[in-house]
Amino acid sequence: MQRKKLVNHLNEFLKPFQIKDYCPNGLQVEGKTEIRKVITGVTASQALIDAAIEKQADAILVHHGYFWKGEDQTVTGMKKRRLQALLAHDINLLAYHLPLDVHPEVGNNAQLGKLLGLTTERPLEPWNSNSVAVKGKLSEPMSATDFAALIEQKLGRKPLLNQSGDHLIRTIAWCTGGGQSFIDLAASQGIDAYLTGEASEQTIHSSNEQQIHFFAAGHHATERYGAKALGEYLATQFDLDVEFVDIDNPV
Structure with missing residues (x-):
């Protein structure tokens, strides 16, 4: 074409x-x-x-x-x-x-949520329809360690888990890639857990002091799925030979 x-x-x-x-x-x-x-x-x-x-x-x-x-x-x-x-x-x-992060169908957040069985409810920033972080829930309550095991199973890598308390995860917010700064906004809304790709030094203190479980599953690992889904979409729309190539990155 x-x-x-x-x-x-x-x-x-x-x-x-x-x-x-x-x-x-x-x-x-x-x-x-x-x-x-x-x-x-x-x-x-x-x-x-x-x-x-x-x-x-x-x-x-x-x-x-x-x-x-x-x-x-x-x-x-x-x-x-x-x-x-x-x-x-x-x-x-x-x-x-960012357009690929926020797209409701093929976006990184949407695809990661789908992979982990999460239901998206709204943007984490309710005033911003293009918020790069979203809020949702698990289909069934799950412990922090069980959710970490699910991430490892689905993404093929063990996430960093900072477990804060022993409460089950019912509500969760997430942002693929380098979205660790949104943890405070998630905590202010009483969300049980926050998932992103990366962690900063202060992220762990925020998790501990605000009693919100935190997961960092890798910038690359959480963002594999948007470009792949976008390519698959294009292959259905046009006469194109589309192939996803995963150049692994441990970060």
Whole structure:
């Protein structure tokens, strides 16, 4: 299909114009006009680019792309090598950051909730329809240790668990990736547990002092599912060969 048609469809589907972000969303590096093979992944790392080259992809679609606010604007070193590889092989790079976090169907939060059997009720920030954190509940109450075991089973990695008290988890808030700062907002709403990808030093104190269980399951591990689901959606809509490539990252 034509690149322009694909980009227009993704922009209409994900609506990046509604969200203030830290990077450009959509087409970041222009490649071939005609797209048949698409590689999806979490981050546009050199390893993912190399995989796309090997698989003769026309486009890469990721959650973490390039040109972040505040980064060095010079095209040198790692950035030069990545861009050089994309341009030399005429590969398009498309990236959607926050729009892919918040999408109600293929978004990272929605997909993680689905994987763990969580019901989404509303944004954690009720005043913000594009909140990157959400509030929901478990289908059945569960202990913190049992929920940690469920995360390990579903994500294939053992999460960091800070158990605060012995209360069961009925309500839960979550934000994939680096969403640890939302723990205080979750605690202020009386939520039983908070799940995200990363932890900061102060996160554990917040968990302990506000009696809210905390789980950090990995930035990469919690955000595998949005780009994969988005690619699967595109394959149902268009005549595209779409393949998800997971470049593992322990963080």
